Amino acid sequence: MMKPTRGQLITAFLCLIPLAFLLFEWQNGSLSANPIEALTQRTGRSAVILLLASLACTPLRRLLGLSALLPVRKTLGLAAFGYAALHFLVFAGLDFEFNLSWILPEIRQKFFIQIGLVALALLIPLAITSVQKLQRSMAGNWRRLHRLAYPIMALALWHYYLASKGDILLPLIYLAIFAILMLFRIPPLSKISIGSKPRALQRLNQFLLS
Amino acid sequence: MSKPIKSSEITPEALYLSRRRFIKNTLTMAAASLYLSACGNQSPASPTALPTSSLPLPSAGASADELGNNLTSYDDIIGYTNYYEFSTDKNGPARLAQNFKTSPWSVEVGGYVNNARTFDMDELKSLFDQEERIYRMRCVEAWSMVIPWVGFPLHKLLDIVEPTSDTRFVRFETLYDPDQMPGQRNSFFPFPYIEGLRLDEAMHDLTIMATGLYGRDLSPQNGAPLRLVVPWKYGFKSIKSVVKIDLVGEMPTSLWMASGPSEYGFYANVNPSVPHPRWSQATERRIGEGGRIDTLLFNGYEDEVASLYEGKDLSIDF
Numbered sequence: 001m002m003k004p005t006r007g008q009l010i011t012a013f014l015c016l017i018p019l020a021f022l023l024f025e026w027q028n029g030s031l032s033a034n035p036i037e038a039l040t041q042r043t044g045r046s047a048v049i050l051l052l053a054s055l056a057c058t059p060l061r062r063l064l065g066l067s068a069l070l071p072v073r074k075t076l077g078l079a080a081f082g083y084a085a086l087h088f089l090v091f092a093g094l095d096f097e098f099n100l101s102w103i104l105p106e107i108r109q110k111f112f113i114q115i116g117l118v119a120l121a122l123l124i125p126l127a128i129t130s131v132q133k134l135q136r137s138m139a140g141n142w143r144r145l146h147r148l149a150y151p152i153m154a155l156a157l158w159h160y161y162l163a164s165k166g167d168i169l170l171p172l173i174y175l176a177i178f179a180i181l182m183l184f185r186i187p188p189l190s191k192i193s194i195g196s197k198p199r200a201l202q203r204l205n206q207f208l209l210s
Numbered sequence: 211m212s213k214p215i216k217s218s219e220i221t222p223e224a225l226y227l228s229r230r231r232f233i234k235n236t237l238t239m240a241a242a243s244l245y246l247s248a249c250g251n252q253s254p255a256s257p258t259a260l261p262t263s264s265l266p267l268p269s270a271g272a273s274a275d276e277l278g279n280n281l282t283s284y285d286d287i288i289g290y291t292n293y294y295e296f297s298t299d300k301n302g303p304a305r306l307a308q309n310f311k312t313s314p315w316s317v318e319v320g321g322y323v324n325n326a327r328t329f330d331m332d333e334l335k336s337l338f339d340q341e342e343r344i345y346r347m348r349c350v351e352a353w354s355m356v357i358p359w360v361g362f363p364l365h366k367l368l369d370i371v372e373p374t375s376d377t378r379f380v381r382f383e384t385l386y387d388p389d390q391m392p393g394q395r396n397s398f399f400p401f402p403y404i405e406g407l408r409l410d411e412a413m414h415d416l417t418i419m420a421t422g423l424y425g426r427d428l429s430p431q432n433g434a435p436l437r438l439v440v441p442w443k444y445g446f447k448s449i450k451s452v453v454k455i456d457l458v459g460e461m462p463t464s465l466w467m468a469s470g471p472s473e474y475g476f477y478a479n480v481n482p483s484v485p486h487p488r489w490s491q492a493t494e495r496r497i498g499e500g501g502r503i504d505t506l507l508f509n510g511y512e513d514e515v516a517s518l519y520e521g522k523d524l525s526i527d528f
Contacts, residue, residue, distance in 0.1 A: 032289075032290055032300065032301050033285075033286040033289055033290035033300075033497045033498065034290060034300070034353055034495070034497060036495065037351075037353070095495075095502075096502070097501065097502065099502075102490070102492070102493060102502065105485075105490075105492065106490055109485045109487075109490075110485075110487060110488065111487065112487070112488065162487070162488070163488060165298075165351070165488065166294070166298070166398055166399060166469055166470065167294075167298040167396065167398055168398065169398070
């Protein structure tokens with residue numbers, strides 16, 4: 001097990017904030033009159049935002065020359081998986097009380113749930129293979145496998161869009177961000193870099209890597 | 211409509227609150243066992259004090275509907291509302307509707323009638339006895355409440371204007387005033403809000419125009435000063451802050467029919483066996499209580515309204 005970088009520790013701390021808020025609001029009863037709905041929506045939104053953030057790491061690393069974002073990407077991806085798994089547990093456990101005679105018809109009837117489940121299932125091998133050792137031994141296969149992050153993001157946004165009632169502004173905003181991040185993966189945008197790093201950025205990179 | 215109930219039958223407020231607290235703690239522990247293990251040792255639930263001042267007891271003394279379902283708390287009814295004219299967030303309207311102007315208010319009743327006229331809100335309240343009706347309210351989003359409404363049957367109002375024989379439907383319209391209702395600027399929805407009923411549905415005695423709840427005037431976020439309540443249909447049929455009622459010959463296109471024709475039908479009768487693409491309609495969650503309960507056909511008003519739909523395939527006319 002590699003020692004986490006400072007960037008990873010800071011990221012992990014930030015990723016836990018939405019969860020801390022949820023638990024706090026749950027405890028003092030301020031999670032609206034329908035707390036399970038709030039838990040479902042907010043864990044799902046957290047997962048989407050963190051997935052987007054993990055997809056922003058590579059373009060930002062290239063653009064700004066911040067190599068410290070590489071380990072940060074892993075933390076973000078794992079946190080996104082954590083929120084996605086929580087999102088599923090709230091649905092299956094809190095909302096439908098692990099009652100298969102309720103859950104199975106839901107899954108059978110609702111396309112948006114099927115999409116969400118596929119996205120979550122595809123995240124599992126990515127989470128497992130985020131272990132450093134496996135990453136090394138898999139080499140090129142690891143990179144190919146982790147390209148699944150793109151279809152997973154697309155599925156998650158589709159799921160979010162279909163689950164929204166009329167007001168689709170937020171899913172559309174996330175979709176636009178996703179599109180921009182994808183554009184930065186193909187030339188000419190993928191080639192852009194600020195070149196020589198300003199000292200402040202170099203120092204930030206050092207700080208996050210240590 | 212409700213017969214007097216002995217004061218001994220009223221749920222004492224303290225008992226009411228302790229029941230809520232029990233449910234909340236049960237849920238909290240369920241949540242804790244689900245995922246707190248990942249976050250270290252947070253001890254589950256020291257009982258949180260709930261505000262006791264703002265919970266009025268129901269005006270007529272009843273604490274449950276005719277099936278024995280407990281009334282939803284006043285705080286939850288006024289705090290958690292779907293009112294897209296103010297916000298698509300159900301916690302938003304309570305805040306954003308605070309300054310909504312409900313007086314003076316008048317309602318224009320016209321179309322295929324012999325006596326088209328405009329009613330002032332005060333006149334409406336004095337023309338008809340205000341009755342308390344405890345109804346279940348089932349939202350299409352699979353949550354529900356039990357609400358002690360105050361109001362009058364719509365048929366009393368329609369009798370005054372005298373629908374002509376050409377009338378087949380009733381069309382309702384909410385106030386359109388984006389300055390007061392910022393959500394009406396949301397271009398995803400074709401405001402103003404429109405709803406409709408078949409004439410026989412509108413004339414049914416269960417269909418009321420509500421002016422209050424829990425013995426108080428309606429709060430703006432609940433559709434003040436005047437809203438429709440049709441308890442056997444999904445909540446979105448019960449249009450809020452009505453300014454116009456038209457008797458018409460053609461089936462009106464409601465706002466939800468216009469924005470999602472495959473999802474929202476004209477009838478929108480509560481029906482556990484007609485699924486919605488997003489929400490289970492087989493079960494529902496009663497606000498303020500734990501667990502899921504079965505959704506009843508016509509929201510439990512089958513005996514009263516099933517005859518309105520004889521010979522109809524409810525999965526086609528949904």
